[in-house]
Amino acid sequence: MFSIENWLALLQDWRVFASGLEQTLIASVLGLLLAVVLGVVMGVFAAAPVGPLRLISRIYVEFFRNTPLVTQLFFYYHGLPRVGFTLPVMAVGVLGLGVYTGAFIAEIVRAGIQSVRRGQLEAAYSQGFTYLQAMRHIILPQTVRVVLPPLTNQFVNLIKNSSALSLIAGYDLMYQADSWSSYNLLYAVTYVTVAVLYLSLTLPLAWLTRRLEERFHRQWGGMSA
Amino acid sequence: MKRISRIAVSLFVVLLAGVLLASLAAMAAGGPSVEKIKQRGELKVGVKADVLGFGFKNLQTGEFEGYEIEIARRIAKEILGDAKKIEFVPVTAKTRAALLDNGEVDMVIATFTITPERRKIVDFSPVYYTDGIKLLVKKDAGIKSLKDLDGKVIGVAKGADTANRLKQQGEKLGASLRFAEFETYPEILSALQAGRVQAFSTDGSILKYYESLDKSTVLLPQRYSAEEYGVTTKRGNDDLRDLVARVITDLDKSGELDRLQDKFGIASEK
Numbered sequence: 001m002f003s004i005e006n007w008l009a010l011l012q013d014w015r016v017f018a019s020g021l022e023q024t025l026i027a028s029v030l031g032l033l034l035a036v037v038l039g040v041v042m043g044v045f046a047a048a049p050v051g052p053l054r055l056i057s058r059i060y061v062e063f064f065r066n067t068p069l070v071t072q073l074f075f076y077y078h079g080l081p082r083v084g085f086t087l088p089v090m091a092v093g094v095l096g097l098g099v100y101t102g103a104f105i106a107e108i109v110r111a112g113i114q115s116v117r118r119g120q121l122e123a124a125y126s127q128g129f130t131y132l133q134a135m136r137h138i139i140l141p142q143t144v145r146v147v148l149p150p151l152t153n154q155f156v157n158l159i160k161n162s163s164a165l166s167l168i169a170g171y172d173l174m175y176q177a178d179s180w181s182s183y184n185l186l187y188a189v190t191y192v193t194v195a196v197l198y199l200s201l202t203l204p205l206a207w208l209t210r211r212l213e214e215r216f217h218r219q220w221g222g223m224s225a
Numbered sequence: 226m227k228r229i230s231r232i233a234v235s236l237f238v239v240l241l242a243g244v245l246l247a248s249l250a251a252m253a254a255g256g257p258s259v260e261k262i263k264q265r266g267e268l269k270v271g272v273k274a275d276v277l278g279f280g281f282k283n284l285q286t287g288e289f290e291g292y293e294i295e296i297a298r299r300i301a302k303e304i305l306g307d308a309k310k311i312e313f314v315p316v317t318a319k320t321r322a323a324l325l326d327n328g329e330v331d332m333v334i335a336t337f338t339i340t341p342e343r344r345k346i347v348d349f350s351p352v353y354y355t356d357g358i359k360l361l362v363k364k365d366a367g368i369k370s371l372k373d374l375d376g377k378v379i380g381v382a383k384g385a386d387t388a389n390r391l392k393q394q395g396e397k398l399g400a401s402l403r404f405a406e407f408e409t410y411p412e413i414l415s416a417l418q419a420g421r422v423q424a425f426s427t428d429g430s431i432l433k434y435y436e437s438l439d440k441s442t443v444l445l446p447q448r449y450s451a452e453e454y455g456v457t458t459k460r461g462n463d464d465l466r467d468l469v470a471r472v473i474t475d476l477d478k479s480g481e482l483d484r485l486q487d488k489f490g491i492a493s494e495k
Contacts, residue, residue: 078412081419089421169380169405169416179406182319182384185346187326 006189013180020176021197027093027172028159028201034098035105035158042102043109044135057106064103070164072096077168093165093172101158108150112143145216152209156202163198173197259304259464262331267310270297271324271333274315275410277434278491279336282315289313292489293334296353296456296476300332303472317409318384322347325459332469333457336428340386348466349455350473353482354491357448358390359429361414361436364443366423371449375400380413380422382406387426390450414439428452430491 010017045057064072073096076087087095116139124134163174173194181190262268272293273280279291298308314330321333325347336356339349360379362368368377371394381387383406395402405422407413414435417425425435429448436444456473458466476482486492 077421078415078419081421086420167408169407169421175406178319178383182322183386183389185322185326185343187323 002188002192006186009184009186010180010189010193016176016180017173017193017197020171020173021201023090023171023175024159024162024165024173025201027090027097027162027165027170030094031097031101031158031162032155034094035101035154038098038102039105040109040140042106043113044140046106046110047113049131057110061103061106064100065107069096069100069161070167072100073164073168089165089168089170092168093162093170096164097158097162100161101154104154104157105151108147108154109143112147113139115146116142145213148209148213148216152206155205155209159201159205160198258462259468262304262465266305267312268297268301268304268332269312269314269330270300271314271316271321271330271335272297273317273335276336276431278430278489280313280334292354292485292491293336295485295489296473297332297334299476299481300456300469300472303468318382319408320384321457322384325457328459331458331462331465336431336452336454337457338386338428338452339455346460348458348460348462350458350466350469351477352453352455353473353477354430354454354486356428356430356452356454358387358426358450358452359432359448360445361417361425361432361442362423362445363417364441368424368445370445370447371395371402372398372400374402374424376403377423378403378405378421379424379426380405380407380416381426382410382413383408385427387428391426394449410435414442417442 042057042060045053046061048054073092076092076096077089080087113135120138120142121134124138129138162172165172166175166178169175177190177194181187272289272291274282274289276291280289280293281291282288283290294313297311297313301311302308314324316324316330316333316335318335321335321337322343324330325333337343337349339352343349360368360371360374368374371391374395379388379391379402381391381404388404388406391402391404405416407416410427410431413422413425413427416422418439418441425432425442429444432444436442456469458469473482476485483492
């Protein structure tokens, strides 16, 4: 099962796994960017004093958070072409991961905003800030350190969730692993390797955010928002 | 840095322990041989559930039907004296070898093509059916042969040897082919309908069914390989392998295989 020959067979085809890792990385980074943008906008909407904005945010969050990612990916991949929109599979991956994860991030951002004392917003208003200005300069900077730990979870989840692309021929790491292992009938070595490769993406991310947290902690001390 | 190295070390230890445990478990489990099957009183066979005429689960009755199902029953009768003492486990091209390897099934009879690479990992019985790789395309796509698929994407099943065989054929024709692999056949048909792939390729006997499902598709007549199916058993279960080989050879000599192929409408064009 874990014989030397099996490992050598895998090493010989390392390019297959490298190309998969590359696709996973691209989809994850772009997906992450989209997720953060969507998450912040929808999170601010959710905390906004304007009813319709809160409603839009609510619908977005509840729909995308409460349906499986695979279903959403299948819809973009198999469904959209039938009504005339054929997105390349990488775009399907970025859209799927970004929109799905954005819903979770929106909730985190909303909670972060609401954790900042109401007096801060009132103080900003009294200084002549508009709502958006107050958000940008006063509230959001304070939420960053509150939302960082839960955000890390979402980032790590997004990278792991990108493996769902293997189900729509996304040429990602999991796809290449499935393909290589089921053709060569070598499963054990393949999936151990793949687990280590995913760790190589997620562990540095977790480490980086822990460093950031420590830095925030030093800067802000134990002061609560 | 200290914390990082501590994390790395503990991770490594956990992984190593997992690998060792898995190896030990694999050794202890061994393989189900004829005696084990008799003790259990039931034969477990991995079969296709979505290949009409070979291994197909009838949704009305819930029963498995087809040529490969009948072969499984003959083997069960030989081992246990009763063709009904059998559990069918649905498999796909991707899952069949793994299920055999971890002992979930005693054998796989699931349009499993004999190849030199696979012979190194599993044991095959003598050939019980010969099929060929074909192409299913959209009628209005103007695709007449593999050559027309130059630069296009072909949908294939994960774990099947279709892509490699076609690649070899494509090189001869000077056509560069791209592939997208899917878990199940219906997904490949859907990808063809959605225009994600320009051809759906697997063995002709399987494609015939999908051609009948979608009237806008057509099965091209050319065969791009000879796919010889064998009953697969786990390496090391020599007694079981020999027994299966005997059953297949007997069925072949007595003309029973031909009769069964006629019965299920899959008699190969010779």
